[in-house]
Amino acid sequence: MTKQGFNDTFLRACRQESVPHVPVWYMRQAGRYQPEYRKIREKYSFFEMSETPEVCAEVTRLPVEQLGVDAAILFADIMTPLKPIGVDVEIRSGVGPVIDNPIRSIEDVTQLKALHPEEDVPFVLEAVRLLRDQLHVPLIGFAGAPFTLASYMIEGGPSKNYHKTKGFMYSQPEAWQALMDKLGEMTVAYLKAQIDAGAQAVQIFDSWVGSLNAEDYRAYVAPVMHTIFGRLKELADVPTIYFGIGTGHLLQEWNRLPMDVIGLDWRTSITEARRMGIEKTLQGNLDPSLLLAPWEIIEAKAKAILDQGMEQPGYIFNLGHGTYPEVEVETLQRLTAFIHEYSQQ
Numbered sequence: 001m002t003k004q005g006f007n008d009t010f011l012r013a014c015r016q017e018s019v020p021h022v023p024v025w026y027m028r029q030a031g032r033y034q035p036e037y038r039k040i041r042e043k044y045s046f047f048e049m050s051e052t053p054e055v056c057a058e059v060t061r062l063p064v065e066q067l068g069v070d071a072a073i074l075f076a077d078i079m080t081p082l083k084p085i086g087v088d089v090e091i092r093s094g095v096g097p098v099i100d101n102p103i104r105s106i107e108d109v110t111q112l113k114a115l116h117p118e119e120d121v122p123f124v125l126e127a128v129r130l131l132r133d134q135l136h137v138p139l140i141g142f143a144g145a146p147f148t149l150a151s152y153m154i155e156g157g158p159s160k161n162y163h164k165t166k167g168f169m170y171s172q173p174e175a176w177q178a179l180m181d182k183l184g185e186m187t188v189a190y191l192k193a194q195i196d197a198g199a200q201a202v203q204i205f206d207s208w209v210g211s212l213n214a215e216d217y218r219a220y221v222a223p224v225m226h227t228i229f230g231r232l233k234e235l236a237d238v239p240t241i242y243f244g245i246g247t248g249h250l251l252q253e254w255n256r257l258p259m260d261v262i263g264l265d266w267r268t269s270i271t272e273a274r275r276m277g278i279e280k281t282l283q284g285n286l287d288p289s290l291l292l293a294p295w296e297i298i299e300a301k302a303k304a305i306l307d308q309g310m311e312q313p314g315y316i317f318n319l320g321h322g323t324y325p326e327v328e329v330e331t332l333q334r335l336t337a338f339i340h341e342y343s344q345q
């Protein structure tokens with residue numbers, strides 16, 4: 001069924017099937033820690049890179065070839081679909097997304113347009129099509145979750161405590177609901193288009209939703225996540241992954257969502273998540289800061305995580321958040337080889 005030489009280990013782990021070794025990929029596996037990336041980035045802005053399908057495909061393939069990982073993740077940003085719906089966003093190196101026209105009222109929400117992926121982000125879909133011909137590992141498509149996108153749209157950039165976002169949510173609940181609905185529809189349309197173009201799994205990044213407690217998550221965010229994952233399940237037959245930072249206290253809520261894989265950061269161990277009754281596939285969760293430590297320390301920690309992950313089917317090795325620019329390419333190469341070797345059945 002699979003194309004000759006195609007490595008489907010990652011997809012098998014998503015579906016909790018048996019695997020010849022634990023699959024591994026890394027969040028932010030394409031990025032500034034790679035000299036080749038830095039060289040291309042000198043010539044283009046972030047969006048110019050991701051909006052040129054050939055460059056986007058090259059940057060997506062690079063870590064697959066260089067590190068030997070079991071999945072590719074499309075080179076784009078969670079902000080990519082926001083530009084065409086009317087958000088004036090720019091990515092500043094070392095800072096992150098910065099937005100000149102932050103959301104302040106229901107009127108600002110009403111003005112956001114709907115996303116028509118084929119017309120609005122054709123370069124993303126073209127890159128996916130190119131990559132499906134070129135890759136021998138699954139391609140993961142992705143999107144930002146409504147809460148995390150809203151946090152940038154309301155704060156106007158990165159934030160420490162998301163107080164403007166939460167202030168908006170608590171004081172203008174109808175505008176918040178309208179924003180969640182709009183971003184939810186956008187997310188379904190965007191991911192469906194990526195899947196139709198060839199993405200074999202999709203990950204939704206809700207990096208900053210851990211700033212909410214469980215009760216507020218349930219009231220203000222869970223409904224839209226339920227709708228998004230439910231719609232995706234109806235529309236497509238690909239594994240869905242949900243990831244956030246510091247979301248250990250939300251895992252019971254997450255367990256009820258109609259998605260397949262939970263991405264953990266380093267604060268909640270695989271064993272703790274299993275003890276909480278989480279039966280979904282787990283993905284994670286080496287602290288990316290550990291990649292700056294001597295190899296013996298990295299290896300010991302990776303081994304401990306693998307021992308937990310391999311206790312039952314349905315485990316994917318990853319970092320607990322994205323790689324840092326200071327990480328050596330050799331470290332990730334060695335880690336990938338170690339994960340494969342140690343977990344070989």
Ligand SMILES: Cc1c2[nH]c(c1CCC(=O)O)Cc1[nH]c(c(CCC(=O)O)c1C)Cc1[nH]c(c(CCC(=O)O)c1C)Cc1[nH]c(c(C)c1CCC(=O)O)C2
Nearest residue numbers: 027028029030031075076077078093094095096205207322
């Ligand atoms: C919150 C968030 C963003 N973007 C993303 C998230 C969710 C995951 C997370 O929490 O990290 C997701 C993302 N961003 C990027 C990818 C590409 C795929 C991959 O992981 O390799 C993915 C999946 C490329 C990128 N997105 C960005 C870069 C760096 C761009 C550069 O300056 O070259 C890359 C490779 C920019 C970006 N964009 C964003 C941030 C925080 C930054 C980093 C700022 C910095 O450190 O310079 C918003």
